[in-house]
Amino acid sequence: MNHPSKNNALRRMVDACSELLFRHRNTLLLLFAAVTLALGWGASQARLDPGFNKLIPLSHPYMQTLSDYSKVFSGANRILVNVRVKDGSDIYNKPYMDALKRINDEIFFIPGVDRTRVRSLYSPTVRYTEVTEEGFLSDVVVPARFTAQADELAVVQRNAARSGEIGRLIATDQKGSMIVADLQDINPDTGKKVDYAEIAQQLEQIRSKYGNDKIEINIIGFAKVVGDVQEALGQVFTFFGIAFAITALLLLAYSRSIKLTVVALLVALLPVVWLVGLLPVFGLGIDPMSILVPFLIFSIGVSHAVQMTNAWKQEVIGGKDAREAAKAAFRKLFVPGSVALLTNALGFMVIMLIDIQIVRELGATACLGVTLMIVTNKMLLPLVLSFLKLEPAAMHKAAAGKGERHAWWWRLSGYATARPALFSIFVGMLLLGWGTLESRKLEVGDTGSGVAELRADSRYNLDHKQIVGSYAIGMDVLTVIVESKTDMAEGSCLSYPLMNAVDRFSLQMQGVSGVQSVVGVPTQVKFTIAGQNEGNPRWAGIPQTSEALRQGARAMGPEGGLSVNDCHAMQILVYLKDHKGATLANVMTEAKRFIADNQTPGVKFRLAGGSAGVAAATNEAVEHAEVTMLLSIFGAISLLCLLTFRSWRAVLCIVVPLALVSILCNALMAQLGIGLKVSTLPVIALGVGVDYGIYLFERIETEMQERGLDLREAVYEALRQRGTAAVFTAFTMALSVGTWAFSSLKFQADMGILLAFMFFVNVFGAITLAPALAYWLNLSVWQRKTENTMSATKAQTEQAA
Amino acid sequence: MRTLVGLTVSAIVAAASVYAFSPRPMPAQPESVVRVDRMRFNDMAQAGPRLIAVGERGSIFASQDGGASWQAQGLDKAQSSALTSIHFLDDKHGIAVGGDNWILRSDDGGRRWQTVRFDAKVSEPLLGVWGLKDGPVFAFGSYGRFLASPDGGKSWTAQDIGVEDFHVNAMDGGSDGQLMLVGEQGMAFKSSDAGKSWQKIPPFYHGSLFGVARIDAANWVAYGMRGNVFVSRDFGQHWQKLDLPLPVSLFGHAKDSAGRLLLVGQGGAVLRLAADLSSARLLTRSGALSLTAVSPQPNGALVVAGESGLLQLAAKEN
DSSP states (O other), X not given: OHHHHHHHHHHXXXXXXXXXXXXXXXXXXXXXXXXXXXXXXHHHHOOBOOOSGGGXXXXXXXXXHHHHHTTTSOOOSEEEEEEEEOSSSOSXXXXXXXXXXXXXXXXXXXXXXXXXXXXXXXXXXXXXXXXXXXXXEEEESXXXXXXXXXXXXXXXXXXXXXXXXXXXXXXXTSSEEEEEEEBOSBOTTTOSBOOHHHHHHHHHHHHHHHOOSSEEEEXXXXXXXXXXXXXXXXXXXXXXXXXXXXXXXXXXXXXXXXXXXXXXXXXXXXXXXXXXXXXXXXXXXXXXXXXXXXXXXXXXXXXXXXXXXXXXXXXXXXXXXXXXXHHHHHHHHHHHXXXXXXXXXXXXXXXXXXXXXXXXXXXXXXXXXXXXXXXXXIIIHHHHHTTXXXXXHHHHHHHHTOXXXXXXXXXXXXXXXXXXXXXXXXXXXXXXXXXXXXXXXXXXXXXXXXXXXXXXXXXXXXXXXXXXXXXXXXXXXXEEEEEEOOOOTTOXXXXXXXXHHHHHHHHHHHTSTTEEEEEXXXXXXXXXXXXXXXXXXXXXXXXXXXXXXXXXXXXXXXXXXXXXXXXXXXXXXXXXXXXXXXXXXXXXXHHHHHHHHOOBTTEEEEEEEHHHHHHHHHHHHHHHHHHHHHXXXXXXXXXXXXXXXXXXXXXXXXXXXXXXXXXXXXXXHHHHTOOBOTTTXXXXXXXXXXXXXHHHHHHHHHHHHHSOOOXXXXXXXXXXXXXXXXXXXXXXHHHHHHGGGGOSBXXXXXXXXXXXXXXXXXXXXXXXXXXXXXXXXXXXXXXXXHHHHHHHHHXXXXXXX | OHHHHHHHHHHHHHHHHHXXXXXXXXXXXXXXXXXXXXXXXXXXXXXXXXXXXEEGGGEEEEESSTTSSOEEOEESSOOSSOEEEEEESSSSOEEXXXXXXXXXXXXXXXXXXXXXXXXXXXXXXXXXXXXXXXXXXXXXXXXXXXXXXXXXXXXXXXXXXXXXXXXXXXXEEOTTSOEEEEEGGGOEEEESSTTSXXXXXOOSXXXXXXXXXXXXXXXXXXXXXXXXXXXXXXXXXXXXXXXXXXXXXXXXXXXXXXXXXXXXXXXXXXXXXXXXXXOEEEEEEOOSSOEEEEEEOTTSOEEEEETTEEEEEOOOOO
């Protein structure tokens, strides 16, 4: 018999380890304390490290386009401030124009704002062109020395109508106008990196200063998002606190021992401290988006700590002293616990293959954390326990039920017999059928409009909705780069094939669902040609010769921000109504189809930059990553389980319920309208719940092999010894992460709901479906083999005697 | 046997997983359409019950339901040039003109269009077309371009009527043979013999005139830049400037059911002239962009065309 002997070898090794560990327990504890102190100091130095680039799949072809032209076409980091009248009137009145002027000036002087690029009605760059009987007339929209007298207001209104800014700088309904500012990366006054949170705060001050019952101010832009998210991050820690408190209380209620509670919590917290302390060593920081990882490490830590303290307690109640009990607990749990943790770690390692830096960092962080946990949980915790003396109250309560069968667990273990097992499998199949169909409705990317990090009814998203609703532009812009080659001496600008291709593309995209408006060089060329011809709109077209195109040359220069000097590169701005995954996918598909169907020699369309281009690339990367990640994680689980149990039956018993839960999780996401994205992708990968199955089956195996119990008895024993801790952990963790659902950060709320679901449903699968599968996969073979071994060992012992 | 059950279950879960995680279809999105509310339209004409609109990139759309829905109409050869003007001689026969000397004609009420002329070598736009069922048809446009067709638009010959190289923007007339055309820099010509001969009207305005409307044989209205509307009560001998509530440039006109003249132009302005041509009032200002054409519908609503596409304006008091 091959398997038991190898298992025996493993067992002997674990025994040897435990001897070694406990012999040097004082030295080791001292060492751990020193490490904790050092890393704790390091952790206190850790800082938030937000980065926009981390969210971008840099090697995606779209992002290549983006980085190729990011220096040429700027304007990505823009803030839009919409000043809107609340009553039924329009913007052409004195109070409004005065307020706009003051807001404009305040924004102009915010440090970090590129003062050459602030645009509002008051800007000298905002001009109208009028063709008069005498010829061209071009002037600023708001005249110099404007004092908002009635006649001046009428002039402004007339100028505004001719400026081409309605829908862009002025709301389509003329009830609001915009102040647009570009932010610099480096503040030239101080030479420091521009602090978005600070800018967001200043904008907020402007809002409270000028917003009143007549005027409403809407502010959107990346800097504002960062500011709002960072402000809400304080809340994240509150939620961590709540979760911690809930865990502590329930742990206390469960163990009836303050000592055990404190020890379990502290030891679960330890890998978090070590992890945060180690991050700078590896050159990593905590990103606001991955701030939840430390908490996940903590929760996985609690799960394992509860198993360990519970096993120790059982040994103590069984009559052993603290040290022997700790040794025994170590021997029993080292293998299954480490396997569960290694499974997690391996899974996280594979996540790092995914081409989005933030997911990589998340994988690296989580992998490191889980690996640290093997040390803290499997080595440090038993050592600490060996010094502990259990309170009499806890002893008493635990000892009360000793000796007799635990009715609840006994009934549950019935799932390891034929008929109940069939019932359990039947229910599982029903859920599988529903979940599979429902999971097909899961969407990749954002499912709401506005910014997904914040809730739909957050101030930011309401502002966003208001602006998108009253302007033809917004924050969701897809930029398409058009490259061209030509033999013409003056460059491509006057090339009819190029202008025609871009114009056709623009017209085509206008009709695509989700597109709000399209702006490109031809748009401006048409406007200019009409202007050159008495402003007659019937001239607004793309003529077919270079000579005729020359009339629009004024619109082709780089100052318009849409092309480079000789037009060898131009950009088309496609404004979208939102950045939902479905919208983006549709727009990208239509754009790709047009590009493929309409090849123009020497003209190349390249997708795609802008916020929508980034989002589309991210969605494609996430979609691609999902399958890779699941395969790798399930591969890792299967492999490690196979190595541990050396039984394909056991592997199936553990993996099949996990697969079912993964499908159900997708179904839940589809039901709740949570999209698959960078922040929700890792939830499945985090593999919460793997440990339940591994702990249970390790016990089942041992009980069947060492004590020769039949399957049902072994399942009962496993549930009695490990199930309580597993169910308790699941309940506790589900409850504490469940509170996140109330967070004002949408991604935290989503994660909380999904994690709570995973914690809870996984344990349910492990205690009901896994035993049923064990019966129908005939895991009883474990017992037969063991009987042989047992009798062989018995014979040996007798001989020796 | 027992194991078989377990294996079957495992296989089902595996198959379901493969299906569940295989590439998911995106929720269906509305199909891409041509958005007539986002394209530039330059002119409209009624062909029996059908309203036909022409605009950028050679687009021709027809509506049977008073502008509520629009269908693209067929043409033999698509061009990127904009169509600038459309005119129907009767319910069946129509002519459309546009950029790059493009002339199209239709014999079936605007359903199918055939290219009669196209010349992109010079790339100068025709800006208007006008004619009578049994009379001559004229197409005209930039730089004094002036073409006449004796056969309802099938064949065309260039004519020099003395407009030099000024843009000719619009023409109107009646079956009595009294015609008038207007153009760049206040240019205006009239003809009393259905276009056989033309007389220059002494300049009454130095800006561009974008349109001319015949009310009856004597009463004419010409309109142009920056709120300049002129009324003549003697077939162009004398002109009188009308006071306008809004100084916007005007680009198109039509008559409502009561025969009153509607003018449309910049800033989405729709103006209506009193029946006696003595005053004008502003009906709506629907937005920022220019309107180029208007078509009153039997229900009192207006269909307007312009830089922001085709749209219906609700019926207002008359």
